[in-house]
Amino acid sequence: MYKLLQGLRxxxxxxxxxxxxxxxxxxxxxxxxxxxxxxxxxxxxxRWPVASNxxxxxxxxxxxxxxxxxxNLSSDEGRELAVAIATAPGDNAxxxxxxxxxxxxxxxxxxxxxRDDIICLxxxxxxxxxxxxxxxxxxxxxxxxxxxxxNYNGPVNHSLPAWDLITGAYAAFAMMSAIHDRQRSGRGHDxxxxxxxxxxxxxxxxxxxxEVLESGGDRERCGNDLFGALGRDFLCKDGRRIMLVALTxxxxxxxxxxxxxxxxxxxxxxxxGISFSGSDAGIRYEHRxxxxxxxxxxxxxxxxxxxxxxxxxxxxxxxxxxTVHEAVTQDGRMVNGNPIFASIDNPSGMNYPAAGPAASFGxxxxxxxxxxxxxxxxxxxxxxxxxxxxxHEIGRLHDAGIVANGGxxx
Amino acid sequence: MYKLLQGLRxxxxxxxxxxxxxxxxxxxxxxxxxxxxxxxxxxxxxRWPVASNxxxxxxxxxxxxxxxxxxNLSSDEGRELAVAIATAPGDNAxxxxxxxxxxxxxxxxxxxxxRDDIICLxxxxxxxxxxxxxxxxxxxxxxxxxxxxxNYNGPVNHSLPAWDLITGAYAAFAMMSAIHDRQRSGRGHDxxxxxxxxxxxxxxxxxxxxEVLESGGDRERCGNDLFGALGRDFLCKDGRRIMLVALTxxxxxxxxxxxxxxxxxxxxxxxxGISFSGSDAGIRYEHRxxxxxxxxxxxxxxxxxxxxxxxxxxxxxxxxxxTVHEAVTQDGRMVNGNPIFASIDNPSGMNYPAAGPAASFGxxxxxxxxxxxxxxxxxxxxxxxxxxxxxHEIGRLHDAGIVANGGxxx
Numbered sequence: 001m002y003k004l005l006q007g008l009r010x011x012x013x014x015x016x017x018x019x020x021x022x023x024x025x026x027x028x029x030x031x032x033x034x035x036x037x038x039x040x041x042x043x044x045x046x047r048w049p050v051a052s053n054x055x056x057x058x059x060x061x062x063x064x065x066x067x068x069x070x071x072n073l074s075s076d077e078g079r080e081l082a083v084a085i086a087t088a089p090g091d092n093a094x095x096x097x098x099x100x101x102x103x104x105x106x107x108x109x110x111x112x113x114x115r116d117d118i119i120c121l122x123x124x125x126x127x128x129x130x131x132x133x134x135x136x137x138x139x140x141x142x143x144x145x146x147x148x149x150x151n152y153n154g155p156v157n158h159s160l161p162a163w164d165l166i167t168g169a170y171a172a173f174a175m176m177s178a179i180h181d182r183q184r185s186g187r188g189h190d191x192x193x194x195x196x197x198x199x200x201x202x203x204x205x206x207x208x209x210x211e212v213l214e215s216g217g218d219r220e221r222c223g224n225d226l227f228g229a230l231g232r233d234f235l236c237k238d239g240r241r242i243m244l245v246a247l248t249x250x251x252x253x254x255x256x257x258x259x260x261x262x263x264x265x266x267x268x269x270x271x272x273g274i275s276f277s278g279s280d281a282g283i284r285y286e287h288r289x290x291x292x293x294x295x296x297x298x299x300x301x302x303x304x305x306x307x308x309x310x311x312x313x314x315x316x317x318x319x320x321x322x323t324v325h326e327a328v329t330q331d332g333r334m335v336n337g338n339p340i341f342a343s344i345d346n347p348s349g350m351n352y353p354a355a356g357p358a359a360s361f362g363x364x365x366x367x368x369x370x371x372x373x374x375x376x377x378x379x380x381x382x383x384x385x386x387x388x389x390x391x392h393e394i395g396r397l398h399d400a401g402i403v404a405n406g407g408x409x410x
Numbered sequence: 411m412y413k414l415l416q417g418l419r420x421x422x423x424x425x426x427x428x429x430x431x432x433x434x435x436x437x438x439x440x441x442x443x444x445x446x447x448x449x450x451x452x453x454x455x456x457r458w459p460v461a462s463n464x465x466x467x468x469x470x471x472x473x474x475x476x477x478x479x480x481x482n483l484s485s486d487e488g489r490e491l492a493v494a495i496a497t498a499p500g501d502n503a504x505x506x507x508x509x510x511x512x513x514x515x516x517x518x519x520x521x522x523x524x525r526d527d528i529i530c531l532x533x534x535x536x537x538x539x540x541x542x543x544x545x546x547x548x549x550x551x552x553x554x555x556x557x558x559x560x561n562y563n564g565p566v567n568h569s570l571p572a573w574d575l576i577t578g579a580y581a582a583f584a585m586m587s588a589i590h591d592r593q594r595s596g597r598g599h600d601x602x603x604x605x606x607x608x609x610x611x612x613x614x615x616x617x618x619x620x621e622v623l624e625s626g627g628d629r630e631r632c633g634n635d636l637f638g639a640l641g642r643d644f645l646c647k648d649g650r651r652i653m654l655v656a657l658t659x660x661x662x663x664x665x666x667x668x669x670x671x672x673x674x675x676x677x678x679x680x681x682x683g684i685s686f687s688g689s690d691a692g693i694r695y696e697h698r699x700x701x702x703x704x705x706x707x708x709x710x711x712x713x714x715x716x717x718x719x720x721x722x723x724x725x726x727x728x729x730x731x732x733t734v735h736e737a738v739t740q741d742g743r744m745v746n747g748n749p750i751f752a753s754i755d756n757p758s759g760m761n762y763p764a765a766g767p768a769a770s771f772g773x774x775x776x777x778x779x780x781x782x783x784x785x786x787x788x789x790x791x792x793x794x795x796x797x798x799x800x801x802h803e804i805g806r807l808h809d810a811g812i813v814a815n816g817g818x819x820x
Contacts, residue, residue, distance in 0.1 A: 362600030
């Protein structure tokens, strides 16, 4: 983990992916991140995938490098402690990430009363406060009806929680933007980031909002084809599938050369009177059936291993379909031997490789990867150091069931 | 567009989604972003979707609020100008985002020679410099073999370029982290962000790397079910489909109440001896066929409109499947009436609603949404103001075909 954000203190009261990944990105860049949860764990504490012993791989994946405080959030006193931690003093503190309801005990106004320059970033479902999650926003934005085999009729959900992950990364950017501003202006911010707006903004940015407005209808489903360019999955002689993309003219010409299909493509060109070798990717998309027929015949003659070498030699952009297990255990670029991964001891009791920041920063040392905390492991430390509570007061809070430490969560 | 990052000057030499969306996020938060392209446009200048007049909705979606400089990047002099713009002086400049090759004329070392504290963020395919794009990384990381109907055999690509979009948002965060550090340390950074590492980091963060390592194999495909919880698509009486998610115990109990299926669920509970109403989402996943059977029968009795009202009343998390066109034109929460959207005149000559930042910042004015530039529209301005070239020199560069302005790109 890098130390670029060392000195910042971020408090998290959130669950699932978007909020927790936002703060984890910050933790992995060096921020101190304090996550508070209900005693016994929040709604994501047992989220699947889980280990055979029942502990959540998901939870410990999402909370690497954080501190954990366990509070009784049903009690007024526990809620007051949460607010106090979020709003504790310090030039580089007062940074709070949450997915709690807009008008609850963690409302911006409540927090601002305690700390005027609080930056509160709230991940939401819909902008009006109605609940939504990645799969329901996905259904509403139209993507599942564009995904999947082109002869398929129903919606196809993504298995990757893409909107959550985009929202988490964008939230980290939005938080840094708010911090950048506060350092200059002194003002805090009530930042709200609905999943639904992230989804529609992405469809705007990629031109799809304009596309449906101009055409007055929807793009056809195009299966595994890359829309608007030459890209498709192909079957090799050994039964393996590869994904091939030739977007630019250069990439297309490299592919034709690698597969030695220049003559067949030239024959198609003279048949149709169209040149396929220029910079116009769209024309290759429009004629993809004919072009992919040529490619498919050539690829069917190759075993995937040798084909890969030829494609690499010609700098063709391709990827072999493999399962997650194959990617993790057999592909030397993915986990094993990848410097962004390191094996760590996790609160589940398991030791396995986990990822630090996806970005690398030249010669800067990555530092040791930090695992997720045991739930409540830092309760006493945070009460003492952040809230400056004396020992006897911390003891009273434990006795009253308002706080718990690591032991209580086991 | 907000003004949180006002004063920063970011230079972009990139194409497609990850790099350009990174800098667009920054532009929409107030940074000055100068994108340079080859005269006539880079490889994404005509990327689909395109308008009926051939102009790219994609390009103008990805470049909102930027300045555009057109250079002859095949010439030494054009390349020198690109380096000079990227490394131009200024406390809040020297910020460069690119997807050019590691060792080319825009290498970190070349840039650092000109400006010691340059922050160069390079979006890459594979970490070793081999080419990759969203669909090929997707194939290699395993997600397409987990996506799609559960009785389907082949890979199912996502139609959403999820890895590109995650990488773009994370890149903006990584850039802000590097800026935060440079303001303190004075040092620059050689930031590298491969799509492949973003993908594997996400699979680590969501617990999937640990999952396959412990189980020794792959998760089963689960169609449109939300893995590890109760979530699936259901058909209403009127033929519309909805996505329903009940992740927490509260959400499940709300759903049971909304659909009035308490008796049927109780019957299942007494048959199986299992309680489905607690906090254990996994048990609802394991028994999803029985539970979804009950839900499906109930939902089949409702028209989607009335069902939606009942679900909303009970705060159930759901979304109606709709196409992109329906989302854009008929759903009042998505584009029309959504304050993150504004109608703007675009370089394609079309006026249509486009998205500003997905995040909102309380009372701060969003400011006017800025459209993408005409290619090369800011060439002369940037040469004069950033590089301080005199008028006669700018004239010479035009005459020599080293630079072009807006007119030349039409």
